[in-house]
Amino acid sequence: MRPARSKPQRLPVHQPTSPELLEELLRFIQVQFYPSDPIAFAKDKPRLLDWVVFEFARWLQSRGVTLPPRRFLEIIRDTVLMDAIRHGNTGKIIYRPAWLRSIVQSHLAHHGEEYYEEGKSIRTISDRALWAAQRPTAPAPDPVRELATAATLLRLSQRSKKTAQKPPIKAQLTLL
Numbered sequence: 143m144r145p146a147r148s149k150p151q152r153l154p155v156h157q158p159t160s161p162e163l164l165e166e167l168l169r170f171i172q173v174q175f176y177p178s179d180p181i182a183f184a185k186d187k188p189r190l191l192d193w194v195v196f197e198f199a200r201w202l203q204s205r206g207v208t209l210p211p212r213r214f215l216e217i218i219r220d221t222v223l224m225d226a227i228r229h230g231n232t233g234k235i236i237y238r239p240a241w242l243r244s245i246v247q248s249h250l251a252h253h254g255e256e257y258y259e260e261g262k263s264i265r266t267i268s269d270r271a272l273w274a275a276q277r278p279t280a281p282a283p284d285p286v287r288e289l290a291t292a293a294t295l296l297r298l299s300q301r302s303k304k305t306a307q308k309p310p311i312k313a314q315l316t317l318l
Contacts, residue, residue, distance in 0.1 A: 160285035160292070163215055167195050170219050174227055175238055186239050188296075193243035194218075196293030201250055203290035207261025211285045217257065222249045 171190055176183035198218055202208055209217070226245045235241045250257075 160288040163211055163285050163289065164191070164195065166215060167218055170223065171242075174223065175242070182238075189239035190242065192293060192296060193239050194223075194246055196289055196296070197243060197246050198222075198250065199286050199289035200293050201254065202257070202261060202286055205258055205261075207258055208284050208286045209257065209261050213260075214286050218246075222246055225249065 168187065168190065171194065172180070172183050176186075195218065198214070202214075222245060223242075226242060230241070230245075
C-alpha cells in the first residue's frame with residue numbers, strides 16, 4: 143500500500159508593493175519614451191506620476207474597486223503604454239506627459255467598464271482574500287489603493303503650496 147500523497151503546496155506569488163510598482167512603471171516609461179533624454183524625464187517625472195500612474199489608480203479608487211498589483215502593472219505597462227508606443231505619432235508630440243495622460247484617459251473611456259467588472263468579479267475578490275489569508279500577521283497591502291492615496295496627498299500638498307505663496311491681505315487701509 144502506497145502512502146497517501148499530499149498536494150504540493152503552491153508558493154505564494156510575490157505581490158509587488160506600491161514603491162516597486164512605481165519603480166517598474168517609471169523605468170518602463172523612461173526606457174520607452176525618454177531613451178536618450180534623462181533631464182527631460184527628471185523634469186516630467188512628477189506629471190508622469192500624477193497623470194499616468196496615479197490616474198488609473200484614482201479611477202479605480204473612485205469606483206470602489208481594486209485589482210491585484212500584477213494585473214494593475216500589466217494593464218498600465220503591457221496594454222496602455224504599449225498601445226501608445228504602437229499607435230503613437232511621436233513626431234507630433236509636444237508634451238509627453240500630457241500626451242500619455244490623454245492615452246490613459248482614452249483607454250479608460252473605452253475599456254474602463256471591463257476593468258470595473260474585473261475588479262468586482264468573485265475571482266478577484268476571492269484571490270485577494272486568499273492572498274490576505276496567507277499573511278496572518280498583517281493585513282494585505284493594496285498597492286492600487288496606496289497609489290490612489292499618494293495621488294490625493296500629492297494634490298493636497300500642491301494646493302497648500304499655492305495658498306502658502308499668496309501675500310497676506312491687508313485688513314487695514316492706509317491714507318497717503
